[in-house]
Amino acid sequence: MNGILCIDKPQDYTSFDVVARIRGMSKTKRVGHSGTLDPMATGVLPVFIGGAAKACDLLPDDSKGYTAGFRLGMVTDTLDQWGRVLEERQGRASGEALEAALSSFRGEIWQVPPMYSAVRIKGQRLYDIARQGREVERPPRRVEIQSLELLDFDESAQTGRLRVDCSKGTYIRSLISDLGERLGTGGILTSLVRTRAGCFTLEDCVTLEEAQALTAEGRLAERLKPVDQLFLQQPKIRLNPVQAVKFHNGVKLDLRRLRYRDADGFHRVYDPEGVFLGLASLDRQDMGLKIEKLFPLE
Numbered sequence: 001m002n003g004i005l006c007i008d009k010p011q012d013y014t015s016f017d018v019v020a021r022i023r024g025m026s027k028t029k030r031v032g033h034s035g036t037l038d039p040m041a042t043g044v045l046p047v048f049i050g051g052a053a054k055a056c057d058l059l060p061d062d063s064k065g066y067t068a069g070f071r072l073g074m075v076t077d078t079l080d081q082w083g084r085v086l087e088e089r090q091g092r093a094s095g096e097a098l099e100a101a102l103s104s105f106r107g108e109i110w111q112v113p114p115m116y117s118a119v120r121i122k123g124q125r126l127y128d129i130a131r132q133g134r135e136v137e138r139p140p141r142r143v144e145i146q147s148l149e150l151l152d153f154d155e156s157a158q159t160g161r162l163r164v165d166c167s168k169g170t171y172i173r174s175l176i177s178d179l180g181e182r183l184g185t186g187g188i189l190t191s192l193v194r195t196r197a198g199c200f201t202l203e204d205c206v207t208l209e210e211a212q213a214l215t216a217e218g219r220l221a222e223r224l225k226p227v228d229q230l231f232l233q234q235p236k237i238r239l240n241p242v243q244a245v246k247f248h249n250g251v252k253l254d255l256r257r258l259r260y261r262d263a264d265g266f267h268r269v270y271d272p273e274g275v276f277l278g279l280a281s282l283d284r285q286d287m288g289l290k291i292e293k294l295f296p297l298e
Contacts, residue, residue: 001026002050002296003224008205009037009045009194021208022047025215032056035064035168035197036118040082043194044205051296052227058279058293059230060266062168063146065196070176072158072185077130078116079173080189093183095153098160101182106148110140111174143170159190199230227295228268228276235261236268237280237289244271247278253289255282266292 005026007018015036023031032053034046043066048056072093076083093101113119115130121138129136144167153160164172173189180187195202206214206223214220237260243253247269260267266279269289278294 001028001221001224002052003221003226004052004055004200004229005047005049005211005220005224006197006200006204006206007045007047007211008202008207009042010208011042012039013208014039015045018045018208019047022049022211025211025220026050034059035062035194037194038192040080041192041194043192044197044200044202045194046197046200048227049224054293054295055227055230058266059198060233061198061230063196063198064166064168064170064194065201066162066164066166066172067151067191067193067195068162068164068172068176068189069191070160070162070179070187071190072180072183072187074188075177075180075186076188079114079177083116083188087186089184089186091183091185092155092158093185095150095155097183098153098179099150101179102148102150102162104182105175105179106145108142108144111143111171111178112140113138114171114174114177117171141169143167145170145175158185161191165196199232200225226276231266231268231279234266234268234279235263236270238270238272238274239277241272244277247280247289247291248294250291250294252283252286252291255284255287255289258289260289 009018015033019031019033026049028050030050030053032048034056037045073089075087076085115135116127119126121136146165149163151161151163172192176187176189214223239247247253266281269277269280271277279292280289281292283290
């Protein structure tokens with residue numbers, strides 16, 4: 001079984017829990033995922049099965065989309081409602097002040113990873129250090145907030161929801177905490193749904209219960225998306241039968257004998273029947289088609 005299964009991750013499951021479940025359903029040892037979700041978060045988790053697992057680190061679009069619930073007036077050690085309360089503040093923010101503050105978080109910003117995160121500092125995960133009751137200095141990271149929209153806000157309760165599109169590595173908990181500090185009220189995350197991971201959305205997803213039912217019916221493979229769907233924005237090269245065999249066997253092909261678009265980055269490579277063989281790049285110096293990643297034939 002080879003392909004990508006998009007799971008709508010349930011709350012209180014880790015991403016690794018989901019991988020373990022899919023490994024059992026697919027009876028395939030090689031299963032990976034793209035873009036870890038916190039246990040409290042739900043939403044789009046692409047799971048790569050079989051040979052598709054080779055694509056986990058090659059995604060051309062690793063941006064994410066979220067709907068995030070928040071509450072102002074509180075600070076916790078985990079930056080969300082599941083942490084230990086450190087402070088409750090009496091200050092209140094108006095909708096106008098909130099809208100104005102959001103403008104400073106759009107575009108490229110610097111963000112400090114939260115202590116309760118999987119980032120490594122000197123070989124240790126931050127969440128392991130945090131569980132020891134310690135806090136260490138974390139270097140800020142540059143991330144991009146591509147869009148940031150206030151969906152709703154209840155001034156009396158100081159709660160609301162944001163829609164966020166952002167680059168890989170953005171922490172929504174940190175975004176809301178920083179927003180709360182900008183307003184002087186503090187702020188915590190109360191819910192998080194990932195609505196998009198790269199080219200995949202919630203509409204592409206099945207729940208774990210649905211995946212289990214499909215497995216029982218012997219139809220799980222019907223919901224797998226082909227791995228080349230990740231690379232549809234990349235140029236396409238179609239080989240003749242002899243070239244396809246050579247490429248599949250790891251031979252670097254002569255560009256002068258191929259029809260291709262002169263472009264940087266990956267090219268999708270197919271055999272004459274349209275079967276996806278792998279990814280390659282143009283080696284202009286040697287005039288060869290350099291193999292970047294081969295994918296197993298179905």
